Amino acid sequence: MFRDAGLVAGKDLRIELRSRVTLQQVLPFAVLVLVIFGLALDPDRGFLGRASAGLFWVAVLFCTLLAVQRAVAVESADGNRDALRLSGLDPAGIFLGKATAVAAQLLAVEVVLAVGVVVMYGVEVTGVVLLLASALAATAGLAAAGTLYGVLAAGLRVTDTLLPILLLPVLSPVLIGATEAFEAALGGVASDGWPWCGLLVVFALLYLTFGTLAFGTLLEET
Amino acid sequence: MEPAVQLRGAVTLLGRFPALAGIDLDVAAGETVLLRGPNGAGKTTVLRLCAGLLPLVRGEGRVLGHDLADPAQARALRRRVGLLGHATGLYDELTVGDNVRFWGRACGASPADVEAALVGCGLDGRLRDVPAAALSAGQRRRTSLACLVARRPELWLLDEPHAGLDQEGRDLVDGLMRQAVAAGATVVLASHDLDRAEALADRVVPVAGGATGPAAPTSAAVVAGVP
Numbered sequence: 001m002f003r004d005a006g007l008v009a010g011k012d013l014r015i016e017l018r019s020r021v022t023l024q025q026v027l028p029f030a031v032l033v034l035v036i037f038g039l040a041l042d043p044d045r046g047f048l049g050r051a052s053a054g055l056f057w058v059a060v061l062f063c064t065l066l067a068v069q070r071a072v073a074v075e076s077a078d079g080n081r082d083a084l085r086l087s088g089l090d091p092a093g094i095f096l097g098k099a100t101a102v103a104a105q106l107l108a109v110e111v112v113l114a115v116g117v118v119v120m121y122g123v124e125v126t127g128v129v130l131l132l133a134s135a136l137a138a139t140a141g142l143a144a145a146g147t148l149y150g151v152l153a154a155g156l157r158v159t160d161t162l163l164p165i166l167l168l169p170v171l172s173p174v175l176i177g178a179t180e181a182f183e184a185a186l187g188g189v190a191s192d193g194w195p196w197c198g199l200l201v202v203f204a205l206l207y208l209t210f211g212t213l214a215f216g217t218l219l220e221e222t
Numbered sequence: 223m224e225p226a227v228q229l230r231g232a233v234t235l236l237g238r239f240p241a242l243a244g245i246d247l248d249v250a251a252g253e254t255v256l257l258r259g260p261n262g263a264g265k266t267t268v269l270r271l272c273a274g275l276l277p278l279v280r281g282e283g284r285v286l287g288h289d290l291a292d293p294a295q296a297r298a299l300r301r302r303v304g305l306l307g308h309a310t311g312l313y314d315e316l317t318v319g320d321n322v323r324f325w326g327r328a329c330g331a332s333p334a335d336v337e338a339a340l341v342g343c344g345l346d347g348r349l350r351d352v353p354a355a356a357l358s359a360g361q362r363r364r365t366s367l368a369c370l371v372a373r374r375p376e377l378w379l380l381d382e383p384h385a386g387l388d389q390e391g392r393d394l395v396d397g398l399m400r401q402a403v404a405a406g407a408t409v410v411l412a413s414h415d416l417d418r419a420e421a422l423a424d425r426v427v428p429v430a431g432g433a434t435g436p437a438a439p440t441s442a443a444v445v446a447g448v449p
Contacts, residue, residue: 004328011313011324018315018353079309082275083369087328088301220293 001212004093005100012101015074022105026066030109033059034116052121053182056113057175060142063109064171065164067102068146072154072163081154084219091216095147099211103143110135127190130197134181137200141174144207151218173203224287226251226377226408227272231281232290234271241267243432244281254399254409256419259429265412266307268429269379272410274299286377301329304375306383310366314355318345318365321354326372339372344394359386364394371398378402380411384418396422 016022037055041047048055075081084094117123125131146167153163177199184193227249233242242264249255257265270276272285274296283290288299312321319340326336340346343364354362363386370378378399384392392415399409399422412429413419420426428435 007324007327011316011320014320015313015315074313074315077314079307079311080313082305082307082309083311083325085275086273086300086303086305087325088330089328 001090001093004089005096008097009100026063030059030063048121052117052123054179057178064142064146067105068150072150092212095211095215099143099147103139106139123186127185130190130193131185134197138174138178141204144211148211228284232283233280234276254423256423256426257412257429263429264432265429273303273305303377304370304373305379307381310362312354317351319350322368325369329373331372336372339368343368378409384415
């Protein structure tokens with residue numbers, strides 16, 4: 001399973017390196033979202049500083065949709081889905097590999113967004129460990145749930161329009177938990193954020209487990 | 223020896239609709255069988271059923287000893303077959319070499335198998351580093367064929383294998399098929415290029431309206447003395 005996951009993740013990341021969709025489209029989109037929020041809410045930074053955690057994760061959520069749609073699209077082209085079914089790859093390995101590739105792209109986006117939030121919104125990081133742990137757990141949850149719902153929407157052949165409707169409500173616990181944890185890590189009391197980080201870990205484990213078990217059925221039946 | 227393919231009254235579903243009207247097909251191990259019929263006759267569906275990609279909902283079916291009625295066995299079968307369909311299964315952003323390497327490694331092929339497939343399909347030169355998106359239809363077909371060769375399948379399922387290829391490419395396909403059969407593989411192909419396909423096949427099975435007719439030996443097989 002882990003060998004297959006590594007193979008699929010390597011393939012997806014190689015496709016990303018060649019196509020540069022994350023670099024040339026998702027990243028600029030994420031930065032644009034931050035800038036637009038900045039223009040719309042408060043140029044004097046007062047409100048922006050307080051809302052920065054939520055704005056950060058809303059931007060990441062939008063990027064998750066783009067990354068998942070892209071991950072699904074590469075498997076929908078020219079019979080690739082059938083080729084995957086024929087390949088003999090472990091479906092759990094395919095799921096973990098695709099989720100890993102999505103997570104790697106999201107982490108790259110988050111690094112750039114974090115720099116943008118600090119520079120543009122003028123926030124101060126007081127809990128680095130909480131910040132990193134929450135980001136990792138939230139990213140794992142976003143990637144796992146996104147990959148799972150991505151293959152489901154792909155099977156229904158209306159991915160672009162259906163995926164946001166399916167996925168955004170499911171990801172709302174991540175948005176809430178990650179925002180609360182980040183607020184605690186950005187100028188708040190770090191200890192207040194750890195229970196929220198725990199919630200993110202539980203969400204990630206839940207969807208990683210469910211995806212590992214259910215991905216094969218979804219690949220076959222949808 | 224157990225037949226490589228044995229279908230009795232086989233019916234499958236395409237979406238929610240029944241496809242095939244009860245197919246009967248026997249293919250001995252090491253044999254090359256041509257499915258011949260008009261467009262929409264069900265040839266592609268038969269090949270996909272034999273690959274374990276479609277469910278067997280009625281009748282009986284065994285391929286390489288796997289019972290198609292058992293989903294777990296049908297999934298296990300897939301690693302042992304190679305299907306060359308209308309779609310190429312290539313990732314546009316990856317190079318020819320990357321694609322063959324990925325699909326080869328996915329089914330456990332060694333780097334030597336992958337390299338041999340690239341060389342055998344004439345993709346070892348400049349083409350190896352060309353992204354699949356930049357390939358012509360014929361070159362994509364060759365790359366797809368190399369992915370199949372790298373798998374070293376026991377059962378080759380070829381849907382219009384000569385389509386989109388130039389003369390050299392068609393000769394290459396024929397040569398690879400003959401090599402595979404000489405190495406013990408079984409081939410089931412569907413083709414409208416009847417002259418070429420009949421020269422390769424031991425028997426022809428007509429397919430029409432989702433059902434098979436009586437098989438007949440090809441003239442090439444008769445000349446070669448194949449029973």
